[in-house]
Amino acid sequence: MRARLRWLFSLVALCTTVLIPATAEAKKLNVITSLTDLASLTQEVGGDKVEVEALAKGYQDPHFVEPKPSFLLKLRHADLLISVGLDLEIGWLPPLITQSGNSKIQPGAPGYLDASQFAEILEIPQGKLTRAEGDVHPLGNPHYWLDPDNGRRIAKGITAKLSELDPENAGLYQQRERDFEKRLAETELKWAAQMAPYRGRKVVSYHRSWPNFAKHFGLDVVGYIEPRPGIPPTPSHTIELVNLMKREGIKIELIEPYFDLKTPNSIASMTGGKVVQMMPSVGGKPEITDYFKLFDYDIGILMQAFQETK
Amino acid sequence: MRALRIALALVVGLAISSWCSAQPPQPAKTARAGDGAASAQPSAQDVATLLQRITDLEDRVVSLEGQLRQMKAQGAQPVAPTAPTPQPEAAAAPQPSAAPTVVTAAPEPRLGGAGAAASKALNPDISMIGDFIAGAGHNPINPTPSFQMHESELGVQAIVDPYARADFFLSFGETGVTLEEGFLTFTALPAGFVAKGGKMRAAFGKVNTLHNHVLPWVDRPLVTQNLVGGEDGIDDAGVSVQHIIPAPKNWFLEFTGQGFRGDSADVFTASAKDDLSVVGHLRAYKDLTDNNNIDLGASYSRGHSLFDTDLIRHQFGSDFITHLYGVDAMYRWKPLRRSIYRSFVARSEFIWRQQDQPSLIACLSITCPSNTAAGFQRAFGFYTSADYQFARRWFFGGRVDSSDRAFNSRLNDKGGSLVLTYWPSEFAQLRGQYRLTRYAENFDAHELFIQLQFALGAHGAHPF
Numbered sequence: 001m002r003a004r005l006r007w008l009f010s011l012v013a014l015c016t017t018v019l020i021p022a023t024a025e026a027k028k029l030n031v032i033t034s035l036t037d038l039a040s041l042t043q044e045v046g047g048d049k050v051e052v053e054a055l056a057k058g059y060q061d062p063h064f065v066e067p068k069p070s071f072l073l074k075l076r077h078a079d080l081l082i083s084v085g086l087d088l089e090i091g092w093l094p095p096l097i098t099q100s101g102n103s104k105i106q107p108g109a110p111g112y113l114d115a116s117q118f119a120e121i122l123e124i125p126q127g128k129l130t131r132a133e134g135d136v137h138p139l140g141n142p143h144y145w146l147d148p149d150n151g152r153r154i155a156k157g158i159t160a161k162l163s164e165l166d167p168e169n170a171g172l173y174q175q176r177e178r179d180f181e182k183r184l185a186e187t188e189l190k191w192a193a194q195m196a197p198y199r200g201r202k203v204v205s206y207h208r209s210w211p212n213f214a215k216h217f218g219l220d221v222v223g224y225i226e227p228r229p230g231i232p233p234t235p236s237h238t239i240e241l242v243n244l245m246k247r248e249g250i251k252i253e254l255i256e257p258y259f260d261l262k263t264p265n266s267i268a269s270m271t272g273g274k275v276v277q278m279m280p281s282v283g284g285k286p287e288i289t290d291y292f293k294l295f296d297y298d299i300g301i302l303m304q305a306f307q308e309t310k
Numbered sequence: 311m312r313a314l315r316i317a318l319a320l321v322v323g324l325a326i327s328s329w330c331s332a333q334p335p336q337p338a339k340t341a342r343a344g345d346g347a348a349s350a351q352p353s354a355q356d357v358a359t360l361l362q363r364i365t366d367l368e369d370r371v372v373s374l375e376g377q378l379r380q381m382k383a384q385g386a387q388p389v390a391p392t393a394p395t396p397q398p399e400a401a402a403a404p405q406p407s408a409a410p411t412v413v414t415a416a417p418e419p420r421l422g423g424a425g426a427a428a429s430k431a432l433n434p435d436i437s438m439i440g441d442f443i444a445g446a447g448h449n450p451i452n453p454t455p456s457f458q459m460h461e462s463e464l465g466v467q468a469i470v471d472p473y474a475r476a477d478f479f480l481s482f483g484e485t486g487v488t489l490e491e492g493f494l495t496f497t498a499l500p501a502g503f504v505a506k507g508g509k510m511r512a513a514f515g516k517v518n519t520l521h522n523h524v525l526p527w528v529d530r531p532l533v534t535q536n537l538v539g540g541e542d543g544i545d546d547a548g549v550s551v552q553h554i555i556p557a558p559k560n561w562f563l564e565f566t567g568q569g570f571r572g573d574s575a576d577v578f579t580a581s582a583k584d585d586l587s588v589v590g591h592l593r594a595y596k597d598l599t600d601n602n603n604i605d606l607g608a609s610y611s612r613g614h615s616l617f618d619t620d621l622i623r624h625q626f627g628s629d630f631i632t633h634l635y636g637v638d639a640m641y642r643w644k645p646l647r648r649s650i651y652r653s654f655v656a657r658s659e660f661i662w663r664q665q666d667q668p669s670l671i672a673c674l675s676i677t678c679p680s681n682t683a684a685g686f687q688r689a690f691g692f693y694t695s696a697d698y699q700f701a702r703r704w705f706f707g708g709r710v711d712s713s714d715r716a717f718n719s720r721l722n723d724k725g726g727s728l729v730l731t732y733w734p735s736e737f738a739q740l741r742g743q744y745r746l747t748r749y750a751e752n753f754d755a756h757e758l759f760i761q762l763q764f765a766l767g768a769h770g771a772h773p774f
Binding site for chain 2: 057059064067107108119131149153231260
């Protein structure tokens with residue numbers, strides 16, 4: 001009997017040890033990012049020296065990604081994991097990191113990078129915070145990548161990290177980063193010119209996803225369709241918002257692609273406004289293949305909406 | 311933070327004013343621009359350079375703010391600067407005036423040890439989840455009170471050191487406390503292993519691994535009640551090792567091996583130190599598309615039954631071992647574009663429990679469960695359930711139950727439930743469940759439960 005027990009224990013031990021994977025050292029740096037935007041920025045500076053993949057899809061609500069085991073297959077071989085941080089991924093990324101069995105990407109290890117440290121963070125709550133305010137982010141608004149200036153800063157941060165992990169190609173990463181910065185600066189001039197006529201315009205949005213975008217392009221987000229972050233619209237709040245929009249002559253509603261359009265559409269019909277389905281992330285539409293196209297797209301539909309609601 | 315902002319604003323202001331008035335060491339181009347007659351009129355290039363400097367300074371402010379946030383998060387321990395070093399052109403002019411200001415502004419008075427903020431920063435994540443249940447209906451076999459604060463689960467979770475994290479879940483009933491789970495997870499083992507040590511819910515099937523607050527029902531299925539130790543389940547002190555097995559075609563395969571002391575509700579009883587129990591679990595998972603996936607599992611567990619005491623063993627001359635076999639399957643559908651509004655989950659578990667039991671004389675020396683039969687018992691049970699989310703805050707589901715009794719497998723209980731769940735927010739949940747149970751004693755119990763669950767604090771996400 002005891003022998004059988006011992007046999008069972010050794011079977012368990014055997015099953016777990018013989019299955020050690022053949023960890024072939026890949027030449028390319030294997031980078032996994034939580035969101036597509038970080039993947040795009042990493043691709044910009046890493047070029048063909050890195051293999052980048054994002055876990056969440058660009059059209060998915062980044063707060064509510066399911067921690068699928070298939071993500072573990074990606075994470076277990078990652079050399080670097082880049083997250084948005086500020087608790088955006090708190091509901092799904094930590095258990096994945098713990099279960100990945102990959103010591104390189106554990107928080108605090110060299111292969112874990114929280115991109116928020118490089119970016120300008122807005123809406124950092126001051127004073128006492130409670131959930132009476134909804135699903136607030138105590139560390140500040142995590143949708144910070146929607147400001148091209150932050151995109152540039154994050155790219156710099158990623159470059160430093162890539163250079164640290166792969167010193168051989170550091171020169172290349174730095175050169176690619178300078179090139180990216182140059183192209184971004186040029187394109188930013190174009191975007192600024194496109195958005196110049198609409199500076200100071202008031203808009204409303206569904207969720208607080210756009211403070212960085214609004215700051216950069218001079219928009220004023222004065223109301224939200226959600227009464228509190230993460231709380232679905234209520235009739236009384238909707239009426240208040242409709243009154244505000246009528247009073248201030250606000251016509252534009254910025255809606256993330258993962259929210260239901262019923263309430264935004266009814267608000268639009270009551271105020272003569274327009275629902276603008278802005279994309280918060282690369283990959284939100286098939287044509288938004290990189291960080292540049294993300295702003296091209298959002299600015300494009302925004303300009304069109306402003307012209308239509310003049 | 312505010313002090314830093316003021317300091318940095320000063321830096322920016324100083325840099326700009328010093329550049330404008332004195333025109334100290336500058337790139338040659340701007341100096342040449344000043345050679346002309348109209349030195350008061352800055353050229354376009356001057357403006358561009360100035361703008362570039364402001365941008366660089368802004369970047370440095372943002373970078374310093376980021377470092378400060380990192381330091382706060384890490385308990386005010388100075389961190390190695392991970393932010394990129396400023397570009398040479400940015401470092402050239404403003405550096406002399408910037409450096410002293412930053413140095414004088416940054417350090418805050420330290421009165422021995424780490425400040426209060428620092429000690430708080432290292433506190434673990436603490437959460438409390440309340441589970442209040444009201445019940446109506448007549449059930450003499452498994453009675454429940456009219457109102458009960460069924461459980462208050464205190465979670466204390468943190469990263470221990472660069473090699474491990476720890477998770478504690480204390481389950482407070484109305485009168486007593488049990489350690490539901492308390493374990494250390496080694497996250498930095500070589501070759502992709504993840505190991506745990508402590509008390510934990512065993513990886514036997516699906517329901518056994520779940521805490522009450524993540525169940526899609528108020529109660530646990532009949533098969534869990536009858537064969538897998540009820541609400542407590544197989545929850546024991548021991549060690550666990552899991553590893554992902556390479557598999558083709560994007561299948562996720564994972565093996566978990568666990569060894570426990572051998573004490574779990576009425577399932578296993580350790581009357582001697584080497585009466586250990588083991589659990590093995592193989593999980594196979596695959597994304598069928600981005601929107602749906604299947605999750606399959608096979609489990610085995612073995613340990614000593616409550617009859618396996620020295621006295622009874624001596625009397626009957628054999629060991630009394632409990633074997634548990636299980637298979638589980640789950641199908642999930644969640645359209646990614648509308649993931650917060652619609653989802654569907656179907657799940658089922660089949661469990662077999664085998665144990666040899668002595669003749670009923672044994673029940674004179676130990677406490678046997680009611681209706682215990684003599685001889686070999688092979689009990690089978692299953693549940694099948696489905697849940698559909700039809701709005702952002704609403705879920706509707708049902709469950710079919712059937713299970714033999716472990717200590718007398720000729721007795722079979724059946725049941726069915728309908729469940730409606732409403733989420734006022736992510737942090738609270740109201741649930742109603744109607745349950746019909748047809749017990750082997752030929753008695754039908756009709757019951758209605760209303761459950762209120764609510765969460766405080768930062769409760770770490772549970773594995774999928």
